[in-house]
Amino acid sequence: DTGVSQNPRHKITKRGQNVTFRCDPISEHNRLYWYRQTLGQGPEFLTYFQNEAQLEKSRLLSDRFSAERPKGSFSTLEIQRTEQGDSAMYLCASSLGQGASNTEAFFGQGTRLTVV
Amino acid sequence: AQSVTQLDSHVSVSEGTPVLLRCNYSSSYSPSLFWYVQHPNKGLQLLLKYTSAATLVKGINGFEAEFKKSETSFHLTKPSAHMSDAAEYFCVVSYSSGNTPLVFGKGTRLSVIA
Numbered sequence: 347d348t349g350v351s352q353n354p355r356h357k358i359t360k361r362g363q364n365v366t367f368r369c370d371p372i373s374e375h376n377r378l379y380w381y382r383q384t385l386g387q388g389p390e391f392l393t394y395f396q397n398e399a400q401l402e403k404s405r406l407l408s409d410r411f412s413a414e415r416p417k418g419s420f421s422t423l424e425i426q427r428t429e430q431g432d433s434a435m436y437l438c439a440s441s442l443g444q445g446a447s448n449t450e451a452f453f454g455q456g457t458r459l460t461v462v
Numbered sequence: 463a464q465s466v467t468q469l470d471s472h473v474s475v476s477e478g479t480p481v482l483l484r485c486n487y488s489s490s491y492s493p494s495l496f497w498y499v500q501h502p503n504k505g506l507q508l509l510l511k512y513t514s515a516a517t518l519v520k521g522i523n524g525f526e527a528e529f530k531k532s533e534t535s536f537h538l539t540k541p542s543a544h545m546s547d548a549a550e551y552f553c554v555v556s557y558s559s560g561n562t563p564l565v566f567g568k569g570t571r572l573s574v575i576a
Contacts, residue, residue: 377563379563379564381566386569387568387569388552388566388567388568388569389506389552389566390566391563391564391565391566394563402563437505437506439506439564443563450496450508450511451508451564452508453498453505453506453507454505455504455505456505
């Protein structure tokens with residue numbers, strides 16, 4: 347399967363714990379995006395990378411959220427000191443982009459986080 | 463600010479009748495526009511895209527959308543609804559400048575009645 351892969355698919359954690367999610371994009375895609383989706387809402391943009399550079403991170407929900415893409419391939423999203431309000435589906439997507447042009451984004455199946 | 467508005471949160475149609483899901487975007491010099499579909503417990507799937515070529519765009523499963531710059535609209539249509547079309551549909555805009563690469567609408571839930 348050469349689509350976008352996210353792991354784990356489901357994560358249940360206790361409040362206050364740290365969690366880390368992984369995203370493997372389509373191999374030739376240089377752009378990678380993280381979104382959050384809560385029930386009944388559209389995906390909410392969090393951050394994105396072009397290769398290993400994080401081009402936009404001001405939309406990360408708080409300083410407890412951080413993302414990395416160290417080698418320009420896979421990415422991780424970490425949430426520290428989780429809160430119940432962090433419970434959501436976390437989506438990763440990738441695309442091929444150059445300057446202002448951008449192909450469509452392909453989405454992974456998401457990681458569903460439940461904070462208890 | 464960059465934005466996209468889906469005018470209906472829920473649309474209900476009878477099987478075999480036309481579908482119209484409405485989308486308006488904030489004006490920009492060169493937006494790219496997309497429609498994605500999300501079936502329950504499934505990932506987001508691209509239906510179709512507009513990237514400054516033909517203004518009438520055909521997608522998968524018989525869907526199409528027309529880009530109307532004068533109306534800043536990109537409505538999604540299908541001549542005849544099928545039960546399997548029941549899902550959540552998202553209009554998405556990508557701007558050539560700005561900090562948010564893909565902006566999603568809030569979604570329209572399509573119900574198809576037998």
